[in-house]
Ligand code: SF4
Ligand code: SF4
Ligand code: SF4
């Protein structure tokens with residue numbers, strides 16, 4: 217642990233700790249871990265915790281002198297301190313319980329978190345702050361398109377020749393298409409591909425199988441950020457599996473490490489050096 | 499592929515919103531169980547140790563043993579069985595926690611923590627006031643309101659329907675710049691600061707982010723006054739939109755309340771069904787796209 221791991225607080229000698237977990241995943245804590253965090257906040261902090269926009273617990277007002285004790289207590293519950301400074305922040309993912317999830321994004325997030333932490337231990341820090349956000353579907357609830365690297369899972373749907381029973385489940389509340397891309401025409405359903413965000417939900421709702429999921433794909437976005445100068449990420453590549461998306465993220469981070477100047481974020485690097493380093497988008 | 503089809507096939511479709519169960523609607527995510535999204539009421543951007551323990555207890559007794567942390571600092575308790583909702587809610591209420599943050603309403607207000615050393619102006623208090631007045635109010639579609647204590651904008655105000663950012667007027671000290679360190683010059687991202695004959699000058703490109711003043715360790719620059727910048731019409735989701743400046747340098751907290759009130763009223767009045775939809779109303783960004791920012795004045 218070093219200065220990069222903690223956030224300075226207003227009170228002298230006190231810091232805020234962001235809590236990471238290497239299993240289960242940092243945005244998905246067990247009851248035991250929640251209890252441990254409550255105990256630490258009470259004993260060493262101000263008795264309260266903050267839930268950060270990157271879906272981690274932050275325990276403020278911890279006495280610097282108590283850091284070794286706190287670290288040990290956290291470690292006893294599979295928790296660690298991190299996600300501050302010029303580091304990969306917690307890789308965010310959708311709630312595993314959201315029915316819209318096209319693929320298990322939280323598992324991918326956990327894997328990435330572990331991988332990035334391993335690299336940190338090998339002292340290969342990233343040049344700047346890096347937000348990676350994995351959305352389970354096109355609604356992008358974890359803000360994949362204002363992150364340095366974002367993934368959005370897509371589901372390609374097809375209309376089959378199985379007869380539509382006109383039950384209208386796929387168009388009306390509560391299960392119907394959230395963006396009103398489906399209309400029931402004479403004898404068949406029609407999907408407005410302009411409106412459709414490819415969440416695939418309709419294919420699960422339709423019991424006769426008139427709408428089916430054909431395949432999944434994963435859009436990888438890069439170069440976005442919030443903050444002082446917000447920037448929308450652009451679609452970099454689309455790959456057919458989550459594994460390939462993860463590999464792509466791995467190689468993007470390698471390229472970023474190799475080419476960026478200190479403090480430069482991925483969007484800044486692209487603005488300065490163009491697209492040669494990651495390779496052109498497809 | 500077959501697997502996901504199975505998962506999504508429900509006996510009795512019950513995904514949706516249970517209306518009127520409590521202070522706020524509850525999002526149902528499966529046939530037999532619900533996801534309870536808990537947040538502290540009256541609004542606070544922190545959870546106390548006692549609240550965490552209440553959540554722990556509910557999660558253990560009625561949930562799946564796990565808690566999900568959402569991007570709008572709610573804690574989500576997945577898989578609470580339908581028959582246990584009442585019991586779970588009772589325990590949560592006892593700890594000052596309420597279900598919320600779902601459906602077409604003002605979602606959980608988001609504020610930075612005041613302990614952040616970079617905050618130009620505290621936002622917790624005003625966030626609480628806004629939550630008391632407008633939190634959980636019914637709206638044509640969801641409305642997110644976010645406060646950031648400085649221009650780092652960690653709470654994502656630019657991608658919120660209403661985003662409020664603390665800003666400050668930087669003033670150079672009368673004595674001029676005490677050291678020749680140039681820290682202030684190197685942090686400015688807007689090309690707004692220069693040094694001329696030992697004096698620091700700011701130009702009209704300055705966005706009042708105060709990064710330069712915060713970087714000066716020698717008292718050469720200070721913050722002369724603080725206020726709020728208000729952006730409206732931001733969103734992220736199916737598409738990204740960054741909010742547009744609605745008001746600049748609002749100094750009075752109560753004026754912020756008036757502004758939020760006005761914007762929400764205009765939104766409620768003017769939002770209509772989306773083109774081609776029979777059930778979904780426009781979000782604030784869409785109303786603004788159709789009618790312009792003037793519709794909210
Ligand atoms: S992006 Fe899709 S899968 Fe993720 S939480 Fe939102 S609706 Fe659910
Ligand atoms: S048509 Fe189906 S896949 Fe497309 S947005 Fe609607 S529910 Fe999702
Ligand atoms: S497409 Fe399927 S869900 Fe939609 S109306 Fe036809 S049978 Fe019902």
Ligand code: SF4
Pocket residue numbers: 610611614615616617618646647648649650651652653
């Ligand atoms: S926006 Fe500024 S005040 Fe708020 S948490 Fe970020 S750095 Fe701190």
Ligand code: SF4
Pocket residue numbers: 668685686687688689690691700703704705706707708709710711
């Ligand atoms: S306040 Fe911000 S924009 Fe203005 S001069 Fe200082 S650093 Fe630059």
Ligand code: SF4
Pocket residue numbers: 675676677678679680681682683698713714715716717718719
């Ligand atoms: S940071 Fe302060 S001391 Fe250094 S050049 Fe700027 S005004 Fe002068």
